[in-house]
Amino acid sequence: MKASQRVRGRSLHRVFCLLFSLTVLALGVGRMLSSGGLATLAAELGAAGGAAEKLLAFCQNTGVFSLLKMGVSFLFLLIPPVLCRLFRAKPAYGMNIAIYLFCFAAYSLGVAMEWYHRIGIYDLIAHFLSGVFFALIGMCAWLFLRRDRTGPLDADPRQTAAFSFLFAGFVAGFWELLEYASFLITGYDSQNVAATGVADTMEDMLMGMLGGLLTAVVFLVWSRWHHRSILLAPVREFYRVNFAPDMQG
Secondary structure, three states: OOHHHHHHHHHHHHHHHHHHHHHHHHHHHHHHHOOOOHHHHHHHHHHOOOHHHHHHHHHHHHOHHHHHHHHHHHHHHHHHHHHHHHHOOOOOHHHHHHHHHHHHHHHHHHHHOOHHHHOOOHHHHHHHHHHHHHHHHHHHHHHHHOOOOOOOOOOOHHHHHHHHHHHHHHHHHHHHHHHHHHHHHHOOOOOOHHHHOOHHHHHHHHHHHHHHHHHHHHHHHHHHHOOOOOOOHHHHHHHHHHOOOOOOO
8 A cells, every 4th residue: 555545544534533532522512511400400419418419419410421421432542543453453544434433323423412212213224334334344354364364355255245244243143132131230221122022123133234234245246346435445445554465554
């Protein structure tokens, strides 16, 4: 990969990280200011017994918890460097941005901003995007597992597509198991088991697998005709940086 391309990618990555941080901060502050608990703060503090209860009432009524929940989003910026360190890979800035975007959609908007509850269809959209995202991650993982790591990206398109689809399906199922375990431990029914039985879980897994299937099909089409594909751009950059014979870091 040309050094000039790496420099441009690094600059774009830095700008995106700055915009990501400013957006998260703005959403967090806005969420805190719109909590609407200041009007009842005095009454809540007066009704609270000990210091711990007063602190809890203060945090709940001033929106501190909402700000802290959104603040978790800043930790997502650590995911790419940690993964690169664990797998001894060079950073692919396009893949980094894909990670930030997915985490922002799944957690910052879905959980911290409560879009899962406010927008009925957002849960299905997020799970479909998770299928696409983890299929791309699966393709990158396959590059480490295949015998000829430096071979062309499309050297074994069927195996790559199959692995990425199965990887996305595995993550979709494993995620639902984690949600069910959380329900057993905390009592928070994120899967809506009480209301829908297994319907919500099956829909989430189906959307995740559909997203993985779409990505696998796009890869197979690309491997045959090599058309321009924005969807596969992060994987192609990851391959060029880490595995292509003429890689230049």
